[in-house]
Amino acid sequence: MYYATVAITVGIFMMLTMGLNIITGYTGQVSLGHAAFFGIGAYTSALLSVKAGVPFWFALPLAGLITAAIGAILGAISTRLHDDSLAITTIGINFVVVSVFQYTQFFGGALGIGGIRYPSVFGHTLTKPEYLLVVVLCILLGIWFDRRLVRSWLGLALRAVGQNEEAAQSLGVPSARFKIAAFAIGTAYAGVAGSLYAHFMTFINARDFGFPTSISIISMAVFGGLGTLRGAILGSLALGLAPEVFRPLVNYRNLMYGALLVLMMRFQPSGLIGDGSFIWESRQRVTLRLYKPKAVSGGEK
Amino acid sequence: MLWQQLANGATMGMIYALITLGLTMVYGVLRILHISHAGIFAFGGYIAVAASRVSQNLALVVAAAMLGCGIMGVLMQKWLYRPLLAESKVVSLIASIGMFIFMEDLFRLMAGPYVLPLPVLAPLGLDRFETAHITGNQLVVLIASIALLIVAWFLINRTRLGLAWRATEQDFETASAFGINIDRAVASNFFLGSAVAGAAGVLVGFYYNSVYPTMGSVPAYKAMAIAVMGGLGNVWGTVIASLILGLVETFLVTSPLAFILPRDSIAFVALILVLLFRPHGLFGRR
Amino acid sequence: MAETHDILVIEHVSKQFYGVQALRDVSLRVGRAMIFGIVGPNGAGKTTLFNIVSGAYPPTSGFVIFEGKDITQLPAAETARLGIARTFQIVHSFRNMTVLDNVIVGCGHRVYGKVSRLASEYKTYEIRGKSMALLQMVGLAEHADTLAGKLPIAQQRRMEVARALALDPKLLLLDEPCAGLTYGETESLMDLVYKVRETGVTVVMVEHNMGVIMNLCDEVAVLDFGVKIAQGSPHEIAIDPRVIEAYLGKEA
Numbered sequence A: 001m002y003y004a005t006v007a008i009t010v011g012i013f014m015m016l017t018m019g020l021n022i023i024t025g026y027t028g029q030v031s032l033g034h035a036a037f038f039g040i041g042a043y044t045s046a047l048l049s050v051k052a053g054v055p056f057w058f059a060l061p062l063a064g065l066i067t068a069a070i071g072a073i074l075g076a077i078s079t080r081l082h083d084d085s086l087a088i089t090t091i092g093i094n095f096v097v098v099s100v101f102q103y104t105q106f107f108g109g110a111l112g113i114g115g116i117r118y119p120s121v122f123g124h125t126l127t128k129p130e131y132l133l134v135v136v137l138c139i140l141l142g143i144w145f146d147r148r149l150v151r152s153w154l155g156l157a158l159r160a161v162g163q164n165e166e167a168a169q170s171l172g173v174p175s176a177r178f179k180i181a182a183f184a185i186g187t188a189y190a191g192v193a194g195s196l197y198a199h200f201m202t203f204i205n206a207r208d209f210g211f212p213t214s215i216s217i218i219s220m221a222v223f224g225g226l227g228t229l230r231g232a233i234l235g236s237l238a239l240g241l242a243p244e245v246f247r248p249l250v251n252y253r254n255l256m257y258g259a260l261l262v263l264m265m266r267f268q269p270s271g272l273i274g275d276g277s278f279i280w281e282s283r284q285r286v287t288l289r290l291y292k293p294k295a296v297s298g299g300e301k
Numbered sequence B: 001m002l003w004q005q006l007a008n009g010a011t012m013g014m015i016y017a018l019i020t021l022g023l024t025m026v027y028g029v030l031r032i033l034h035i036s037h038a039g040i041f042a043f044g045g046y047i048a049v050a051a052s053r054v055s056q057n058l059a060l061v062v063a064a065a066m067l068g069c070g071i072m073g074v075l076m077q078k079w080l081y082r083p084l085l086a087e088s089k090v091v092s093l094i095a096s097i098g099m100f101i102f103m104e105d106l107f108r109l110m111a112g113p114y115v116l117p118l119p120v121l122a123p124l125g126l127d128r129f130e131t132a133h134i135t136g137n138q139l140v141v142l143i144a145s146i147a148l149l150i151v152a153w154f155l156i157n158r159t160r161l162g163l164a165w166r167a168t169e170q171d172f173e174t175a176s177a178f179g180i181n182i183d184r185a186v187a188s189n190f191f192l193g194s195a196v197a198g199a200a201g202v203l204v205g206f207y208y209n210s211v212y213p214t215m216g217s218v219p220a221y222k223a224m225a226i227a228v229m230g231g232l233g234n235v236w237g238t239v240i241a242s243l244i245l246g247l248v249e250t251f252l253v254t255s256p257l258a259f260i261l262p263r264d265s266i267a268f269v270a271l272i273l274v275l276l277f278r279p280h281g282l283f284g285r286r
Numbered sequence C: 001m002a003e004t005h006d007i008l009v010i011e012h013v014s015k016q017f018y019g020v021q022a023l024r025d026v027s028l029r030v031g032r033a034m035i036f037g038i039v040g041p042n043g044a045g046k047t048t049l050f051n052i053v054s055g056a057y058p059p060t061s062g063f064v065i066f067e068g069k070d071i072t073q074l075p076a077a078e079t080a081r082l083g084i085a086r087t088f089q090i091v092h093s094f095r096n097m098t099v100l101d102n103v104i105v106g107c108g109h110r111v112y113g114k115v116s117r118l119a120s121e122y123k124t125y126e127i128r129g130k131s132m133a134l135l136q137m138v139g140l141a142e143h144a145d146t147l148a149g150k151l152p153i154a155q156q157r158r159m160e161v162a163r164a165l166a167l168d169p170k171l172l173l174l175d176e177p178c179a180g181l182t183y184g185e186t187e188s189l190m191d192l193v194y195k196v197r198e199t200g201v202t203v204v205m206v207e208h209n210m211g212v213i214m215n216l217c218d219e220v221a222v223l224d225f226g227v228k229i230a231q232g233s234p235h236e237i238a239i240d241p242r243v244i245e246a247y248l249g250k251e252a
Helices: A002-026 A034-052 A056-078 A083-103 A128-150 A153-163 A165-170 A175-201 A211-224 A229-245 A247-267 A278-300 B002-030 B037-051 B058-084 B089-111 B123-128 B136-158 B160-170 B172-177 B182-208 B213-229 B235-253 B263-277 C046-054 C076-082 C099-110 C125-138 C153-165 C183-198 C210-216 C234-239 C241-251
Strands: C006-017 C020-031 C035-039 C061-066 C084-086 C171-175 C202-206 C219-224 C227-232
Touching: A002 A034, A002 A128, A002 A153, A002 A175, A002 A211, A002 A229, A034 A056, A034 A083, A034 A175, A034 A211, A056 A083, A056 A175, A083 A211, A083 B089, A083 B213, A083 B263, A128 A153, A128 A175, A128 A229, A153 A165, A153 A175, A153 C099, A165 A175, A165 C076, A211 A229, A211 A247, A211 B089, A229 A247, A247 B058, A247 B089, B002 B037, B002 B058, B002 B136, B002 B160, B002 B182, B002 B213, B002 B235, B037 B058, B037 B089, B037 B182, B037 B213, B058 B089, B058 B136, B058 B182, B089 B213, B136 B160, B136 B182, B136 B235, B160 B182, B182 B213, B213 B235, B213 B263, B235 B263, C006 C046, C006 C202, C020 C046, C020 C202, C020 C219, C020 C227, C035 C046, C035 C210, C046 C061, C046 C076, C046 C084, C046 C171, C046 C202, C076 C084, C076 C099, C084 C153, C099 C125, C099 C153, C125 C153, C125 C183, C153 C171, C153 C183, C183 C202, C183 C210, C210 C234, C219 C234, C219 C241, C227 C234, C227 C241, C234 C241
Parallel strands: C035 C202, C035 C219, C084 C171, C171 C202
Antiparallel strands: C006 C020, C006 C061, C219 C227
């Protein structure tokens, strides 16, 4: 049970990180407020479930869609801003969204929302390992979508905007529209993650979606290797499991977390397995060595 | 009542200005978001606590904190930021956030998680000079921060050092073509910015008579909001935005609107409103 | 007659940046399928003019007319789709994409406006073939799978030309294409510009290298402090007293 709980939590963060990787990694829009969308997804799903009696299986995709719509609106605002102002504005969005949840009766105020139903299939309430399976399925869907995106014109345009907006525009890419698309897609992931979280915890509070959570998400993306799916997956695994691994050293947890981020950025700025990181480059050197000799000897003949 | 509110608001505004000044100076020169600036601010508070065991004179304590924080800032720039300048901006941002988390926890582990008092006295007995409109502590904070801002203004606008910073702001290549020692310009910029943040840490500790590990948390992000509102890299815009925010916060919190807008999110609501109409901040150029 | 002949007409264009007058009442006409040079000392407003034509920002006043259509207020993405391609003075490559993908971004100009096609795969047989042909033309075919950021600057410049040509442009703006290139590299870039013109594309280039301008251009305009001071064939320009003064005044 303990392992299932840890795995579900890590899985939810993996969804969040994959979404942020689309916004910040591919499209280059630094968002320090991703947890706000996590919260919007969670509150949407919780309200649908508690107030309207919508079953989990419908609330989950709805939470993704509604969060994406709100994400698109905030994305539209963000197209007016440039990199550093954008990063700070997203912090602001995070603070404002949390205060709205915290100070509005409709959202349960400071108490949050409780009594969210655990999902069930034909009257059978899911067990934790079964819920984990749902999370894993969502992740697999997310991975499939990401791969599909990267191979599409949309994904190509997003990466072009992320790596050099001016050049992308000069090649006919209307960058503002694509940034909005990136925000919509990335926040949809967060919305789904939020729904998964709300129905797993059955009780949510605005504090769960504060700025520190946003920092955790972006740290995971950067730690693994920003701009790569494998980095998002590995980063969320590594930093998601770190608190569990370091449990005996619980008093030094933040100290080590901070040190880990600093050292990683200082010595491996491309992340653990991002493009250009030590591990990834070595892996590619090995592959080259395995394939090259044949080609060379063929040429000599 | 109105005068008291004004005094409260102005005091907060000047403290925000001191914290944000260093942030915006650093941004002007290196274009990085220096979140761990707030760690340096808290470090100033702790240096003051340590120094107050030796001397109870606020001026001396401030000087000690400024020196310590200035050195800390330079070390951080040389070890952490300089190697990361060529990388994407997220990298230095995450490094800075990591450093901030590290520092906060280090303070907690070394000095304990509790609130420490800062028993210092202002020179000339200024803190006992009290009227119905303004408390002695407020007067001290106002005078000290205005004095620091004037010194900073003088350094930035009237010295060769300031000229070097402004040239570096334009761009590194041109600046070095004009024979400016970029390394020294950036280091001195960090020294001054961090020293001012350290002074702010002491003044905040003195004003509330409390120093604690997470005292940098809220100012860290609020200062970012102020810096963007004032136009990143624009020193005077920063000071004006800080004063406006200090006053608006003080008046809004005691108004009927307070229940919708908790104090610490006012800055961000204001930020979003400002950026909707002026994407480069109130006083930003470009 | 002149109206249909000129592909690009710039009329009374001025641009101010926060009190700095970057361009003052500049008018130009560029004829179809010519190689048109723009020269002038640093800070004369050449790149500003390019940015206005390509739509990076609008002018403070004046008009830009491309193929008889007013494009003054159009953003860069729109002018690109109408057929204005450009390269940049400082290379603007998509560093973490392969050279091939860099070129393919340019091939997508007809796709980006159509939501229905955005989801389809970009690396089709046809698109790959077109992009490889362009890379062949600029001599980078064997680097197609290299990350763009790992190429030396000279090759990234060639890649930018290939990428711009992927737009099937009618007008190609080259911003100092020879900056930082060796003599040999410059020669081969000049050959490339000739080849491009042969395909019917009009080329406007900003260039410092007078040798390149003299050899390559059919017509040259000279800017100095945001004002057009002369226009004519390269040989007329070379003996124009105002031009000599602008250049020598700068040197001295």
